[in-house]
Amino acid sequence: LSAGAATAAFLPMQVNAAADDAIAAFTGGAEVTDGGVDLVAPEIAENGNTVPIEVSAEGAASIMLIASGNPTPGVATFNFGKLAGAHTASTRIRLAGTQDVVAIAKMADGSFKRASANVKVTIGGCGG
Amino acid sequence: GNWARLAAQQSLTQDQLLDFDTFGNVTLIHITDLHAQLKPIYFREPEINLGVGEVAGKVPHITGADFRKLYGIEDGSPSHYALTYNDFTALAKTYGRVGGLDRCATVINSIRAARPDALLLDGGDTWHGSYTCYHTEGQDVVDAMSLLKPDAMTFHWEFTLGSDRVRELVDGLGFPALGQNIFDAEWDEPSEDFAPYQMFERGGTKIAVIGQAFPYMPIANPGWMFPEYSFGIRDQRMQEMVDEVRAQGAELVVCLSHNGFDVDRKMASRVSGIDVILAGHTHDALPEPVLVGETIIVASGSNGKFISRVDLDVRDGRMMGFRHKLIPIFADVIEPDAEVAANIDASRAPFEAELTEVIGKTDSLLYRRGNFNGTWDDLICDALISERDADIAMSPGVRWGPSVLPGQDITREDIFNVTSMTYGKAYRSEMTGEFIHTIMEDVGDNLFNTDPYYQQGGDMVRIGGMGYRIDVSKPMGSRISEMTLLKTGELIDPSKTYVVAGWASVNEGTEGPQIWDVVENHVRRQGTISLTPNTSVKVTGA
């Protein structure tokens, strides 16, 4: 149990309205369909300050990552160039609490696809 | 009850405990979660071990009389004493202490006499949990274990010695330190310090042992003590490793796991090709393996109380059958191995005066294991409240810690056995009622989430000074209600601030006296410990 510090909130975060705004800005309001994007995230973050996230979408021109519950939801946007191999990227991100991480892929034909993954950020601390 | 008298009528011999019809061509010997208990101890099994979701009512979530009925265990029998909690004090007086690594050595030697090339596999949580282990940074246990000549091990609490010390001890082991899920945190690549698996040739067959370290190490324990490593379940990579060893000709695939039982059960359903999972971490002791598809899961208890023997018939590249025995280590029945006994005594000698100093006495049975407060936890919480002048105390729901019988002295060794750790500082801080609720919900979800991959294998945080109601069937955020400050009888006010004392914070830089000193001072002041039954936690939904 790590109850020494009493600041952060660990209950599931509400979706920040700014997350929807960021997605709308990326898609220009176009329709976003589920599927066609793989988002790999841990079930439980080992450390909320550095959560490994991997995203891939074959045929994507770019992929935007959103931490839907962070006070500032934007994380990163990967734009794939001519020499991109598989359209995949991994990075490590900060999550302010348990929430959905969302990936929006802009496909070469201008359509948008989406995936999300719930990541639990826990106080932790007890064990066998 | 009458069980003690029944028990006294049954004689128990070493030959009975070791009796086994050697079977097939391969033998595995499993010991796990020793928690540095080199000497015989008492250890009471849990009364409450709730399963949720798909595992509700399944082993290991069955205790007491239901457990005995399930396995046909006679009341008052040695198995009753070893595997269930009822009438513990009376049966303990009849059957005596359990465990002791010197007794374990005798059992292992006897198995090796029947099967010289048996594999001895250590499931981890070995180098943690006693006064001497703390003061020698694991050396006493490493030295004693080396006499047993293990063939491989995996890890959990070992990492709380700090990664430098872990690497130092691993370098000197002389047998493989395994963990397919131990990764280099910086580059996210398999760690070069721990092999994923080891191949063996035994009984004319190729055997692969794949290690699985505790997946939630940096969450359940202080990640800052081993920042260069990352863990996780990584069941996809487990599948890759199984496929890899099969491609190398492995005819038997054994997973030496520290996942915890429910995580192992789920992993067995997602990864194909594992014949045997040797389960650890959740400290369950089961008299029969649990079958998941074609995988058998073997659970071997904790604290040196049991050793599992699994004989396997491996032919034509596959496991054709098995025979299994969970061997209870009755310390008064099994002859200690002289070499191991001498080694243990020698490593204890420099500390003998400190270890045996009597701090107080107990009129109550002191035990820990169970989903909610045991009496040891109540004693620790009482100590935190009185010595640290707090409203509320929090003590971690760890599953280690031997028992002390009514009428026994409490020695310094006993106190260390239930508190020893490298981050034992007893903090004192102010928390709002809302934050206390958040902690309770968070820890509750680590135990009662219906998806085993979200469980960390500990028990509920132990609370002193506060009562509460928990509905284990509810989702996170709505399990905990009616939090009540016991000293006033008032409901906890979310916006009010309370003084909370606790220990085992995973945060770096936590300040306060060591928990064992807090408990020692309290026991000294009390003289004799007498605890009233704790009825402050109301459990529903099970």
Place this chain on the structure above:
Amino acid sequence: MADNVKPRVKVPRSASAGESVLLKTLISHPMESGQRKDSDGNPIPRSIINRFTCDFNGENVIDATLEPAVSTNPFIEFEAVVPEAGEFVFTWYDDDGSVYTDTKAIAVS
């Protein structure tokens, strides 16, 4: 400006022509989010790596926009097609105007 900013990359020594290879990059950087306060309660100004690019022989592989939610010591892993022998150029752009680069050659076998 951030101190001791040091980029590191992992690139295979060689690949076959047209093969896709895995590249890993790390740069030591605090990624100060702009949302934290110092011990006196004053906001600590934002200072992050806001863009990362990788090019191979003048052709783009990836161009990433990074925001304050990216962790300290940003790690980025991705794949690149290697049509011929040549050189990868990795570039990190700091809020303070600093630009850090690293290069790695790859042979084609």
